[in-house]
Amino acid sequence: MGVFAMVGRQLKLLRERAGLSQPEFGALVGYGPDQISAMERGVRTPRPDFLVKADPILNADGILIAVIPEVEDAMRRARTRHPEWYRGQAEMEKEAEELHFYANQAVPGLLQTADYARAVFAKRRPFLSEETIEKRVADRLSRQQVLERWPAPIVSYVLEEVMLDRPIGGKRAHADQLGHLLTVGDRQNIEIQVMPTKVEEHPSLGSSFNLLVPKGHEQVAYLEAQGHPQLIIHRDDVRKIADRYGIMRAMALTPKESRALIVEKLEKL
Known part of the structure; x- marks a missing residue:
């Protein structure tokens, strides 16, 4: 289990023992309930100053303060965990004002559950070691903090329907992943919008891609094929990709219709 997941479980147990709900505990430490939930799930880093403040509130008797060195070490390792080629993209993602994703093979990383991510990495060829798999899962979950920050970025997804039917990780992991999409x-x-498989025309039959608006900068595009990343910054090239994305959003199911489709597929499992 990763350090953040371990501390998250401790937080949840201590909070429940203290008889506090997530909103009640959040009000006492100056965090929103969504942020508390994210820390308890291990997808948001519990800052050392938060742990110092939370320890007496939860009557932890120094337990939370004692793990601060491990948390700080994990934070340092997380900052250098990304492969060299990905670090520029990772930094832009953390500070982005807007994030837009088109995915046609698997659920994008920022939406993945731990079990789904683990299944993705476990079946990658050539095979990865167990240690590497766990590190990459932890890295993927740590990236999801971008969805928890404030001010919140504007985020949109167009997901091909086939991804809702592909049971990566098995039936249980697949059901949990669909439930996570709803949450x-x-x-x-x-x-989140779903592109139905039955559409007869499609403006972008190439690879998946991301569009980002970094803080203080113009929109850029990022795509990756067979492990080869490409960051696109030329204005005309970015505009072409953004145009395709806009057409796909218009052709896809609305967020409400997409939710209904996900619910329908989940109920059939």
């Missing part, structure tokens, strides 16, 4: 899609700043 994330309920957030005010996030819209």
Whole structure:
């Protein structure tokens, strides 16, 4: 289990032992309930100053303070965990004002559950070691903090319907992943749309891609094929990709229709 997941479980147990709900505990430490939930799930880093403040509130008797060195070490390792080629993209993603994703093979990383991510990495060829798989899962979950920050970025997804039918990780992991899409899609700043498989025309039959608006900069595009990343910054090239994305959003199911489709598929499992 990763350090953040371990501390998250401790937080949840201590909070419940103290008889506090997530909103009640959040009010006492100056965090929103969504942020508390994210820390308890291990997808948001518990800052050392937060742990110092939370320890007496939860009557932890120094337990939370004692793990601060491990948390700080994990934070340092997380900052250098990304492969060299990805670090520029990772930094832009953390500070982006807008994030837009088109995915046609698997659920994008920021939406993945731990079990789904683990299944993705476990079946990658050539095979990865167990240690590498766990590190990459932890890295993927740590990236999801971008969805928890404030001010919240504007986020949208167009997902090909086939991804809702592909049971990566098995039936249980697949069901949990579909449920997670519903939970994330309920957030005010996030819209998830499904592109139906039955559409007869498609404006972008190439690879998946991301569009980002970095803080203080113009929109850029990022795509990756067979492990080869490409960051696109030329204005005309970015505009072409953005145009395709806009057409796909118009052709896809609305967020409400997409949610209904996900619910329908989940109920059939």
